[in-house]
Amino acid sequence: MHYVLLGIAIISEVFASSMLKASNGLKKVIPSLGVGIGYIVAFYALSLTLKSIPLGVAYAIWSGVGTALTALVGIVIYKEKLTTNKALGLILIIGGVILLNVEGSH
Incomplete structure (x- = not known):
């Protein structure tokens, strides 16, 4: 259940950030x-997640996946360009989240 709440926090944060542009x-x-509703839901769900997932792991996943998804929303919805540097950055973010998640499970 705690990863479902983290997913809700991530999706709400990405929604709120996307609404900032709009x-x-x-x-x-x-x-x-x-923007307001999205961030309220995001922080509330994140606060509930922190009851069962360590702060560093939860925040790394929330911020990393949120950043990557927000960049993808920019590319798909707002027609921003996918450059080599942006693609490499997204790969590094996802790799970092995976490494922190593996570390957090030990």
Whole structure:
């Protein structure tokens, strides 16, 4: 269950970050509400996750996967370019999350 909550935290954070772009500097009401709701859900779910997953592992997964997914949203939805450096960075982030997860399980 704790990884389900972490997944909810990640998806909510990615949603909120994506809504930041759509909000036009928090000038559009509906996307701005999405920002607030998304971050509230994300931090609440993350706080519940921390009851059973160590802080360093949970935060590394949350921030790393969230960063990678947010970059993918930028590429797919906002038509940002996938450069070699961006692809390499995403691979390194995912690799780091995997390493921390393996370390956290020992």
